Amino acid sequence: MKSNTEETTITESITEEEHKKLLMQQEITIVKRMSNISHKIAVMSGKGGVGKSTIAVNLAAAFALKNYQTGLMDVDLHGPDVPHMLGVEHAVLGQSPQGILPVKVRENLEVLSIEFMLPSKGSPVIWRGPKKTGAIRQFLSDVSWGKLDMLVIDNPPGTGDEPLTVLQSIQPLDGVVMVTTPQAVAGEDVRKCVNMVKGLKIPVLGIIENMSGFTCPHCQQEIDIFGKGEGKELAEELEIPYLGSLPMEIQVRENSDQGKPFIFADPQSQISQNFMEIVSEIENKLQN
Ligand SMILES: Nc1ncnc2c1ncn2[C@@H]1O[C@H](COP(=O)(O)OP(=O)(O)OP(=O)(O)O)[C@@H](O)[C@H]1O
Ligand SMILES: [Mg+2]
Numbered sequence: 001m002k003s004n005t006e007e008t009t010i011t012e013s014i015t016e017e018e019h020k021k022l023l024m025q026q027e028i029t030i031v032k033r034m035s036n037i038s039h040k041i042a043v044m045s046g047k048g049g050v051g052k053s054t055i056a057v058n059l060a061a062a063f064a065l066k067n068y069q070t071g072l073m074d075v076d077l078h079g080p081d082v083p084h085m086l087g088v089e090h091a092v093l094g095q096s097p098q099g100i101l102p103v104k105v106r107e108n109l110e111v112l113s114i115e116f117m118l119p120s121k122g123s124p125v126i127w128r129g130p131k132k133t134g135a136i137r138q139f140l141s142d143v144s145w146g147k148l149d150m151l152v153i154d155n156p157p158g159t160g161d162e163p164l165t166v167l168q169s170i171q172p173l174d175g176v177v178m179v180t181t182p183q184a185v186a187g188e189d190v191r192k193c194v195n196m197v198k199g200l201k202i203p204v205l206g207i208i209e210n211m212s213g214f215t216c217p218h219c220q221q222e223i224d225i226f227g228k229g230e231g232k233e234l235a236e237e238l239e240i241p242y243l244g245s246l247p248m249e250i251q252v253r254e255n256s257d258q259g260k261p262f263i264f265a266d267p268q269s270q271i272s273q274n275f276m277e278i279v280s281e282i283e284n285k286l287q288n
Contacts, residue, residue: 029141037148039286040170045179046189048157051210053081054256056154061261062279064109068149074113075136075166076156077125083115087259091116095162099144112143130163136165145268159196162192167200174286175203181211187234205285206230206241214248244278
């Protein structure tokens with residue numbers, strides 16, 4: 001990150017005309033880079049903590065298991081959790097003549113996050129709107145993904161600068177996977193997010209209800225901590241597809257904390273199989 005003094009010097013040293021030209025060049029580069037990627041999917045939610053990053057990470061991991069060449073871009077600039085969830089939080093980005101190289105998790109899974117650019121773990125990013133938009137557009141123009149089948153983009157909660165920049169800068173975006181939990185307050189926030197996406201004429205691929213019920217590992221009784229079924233009702237109300245649900249499971253949280261997506265840790269588990277059905281639904285939507 002540059003100091004304020006450095007920033008002022010750089011901004012003042014170019015004319016408005018030159019600045020416009022640079023933005024145009026950047027736009028052309030973004031279009032070129034994105035044309036090398038067959039499918040681009042954003043994971044979003046109006047609500048925080050509902051499992052967006054968990055789902056983005058496992059969606060990318062599932063695509064990789066299905067032999068797609070996959071990229072995962074974390075545009076949560078203030079709380080980048082994706083590197084930790086993949087166990088690559090200490091990795092550094094490479095450089096090539098074609099641009100910045102994302103971090104390789106597996107042969108066909110690469111990841112990019114602001115976390116890889118921070119001077120130390122725990123360094124906060126304190127940026128206002130235009131700076132955040134600029135950083136995401138720089139991700140899109142300067143990172144050399146090469147040819148990809150799938151790019152999954154993990155977003156921070158809400159309808160702020162980051163999701164808006166993703167929705168407006170990645171053309172064409174195949175669509176948005178919306179994550180909710182069954183509580184009424186989550187539904188209200190997700191409704192706003194869906195309306196933002198619809199307003200920009202971008203398809204909502206569907207809603208996933210996460211943290212949908214919990215089975216007690218001791219007595220096997222099912223407890224609906226946050227409720228159950230509201231995601232499906234919301235999908236019907238908003239006339240968007242319902243992709244399915246995932247229960248709350250200790251394993252999911254433990255795998256995340258240990259840096260291993262549950263889909264890699266145990267592909268045969270019930271939750272992985274549930275999730276793979278959701279992934280097949282998403283694949284169907286991409287083909288249409
Ligand atoms: N189905 C689940 N079962 C158990 N724990 C889960 C489940 N889904 C997510 N979690 C846990 O809940 C926490 C929040 O999940 P996550 O970070 O993916 O949410 P988020 O929506 O990305 O949050 P933020 O809005 O801060 O970006 C994490 O600790 C994660 O491991
Ligand atoms: Mg997150």
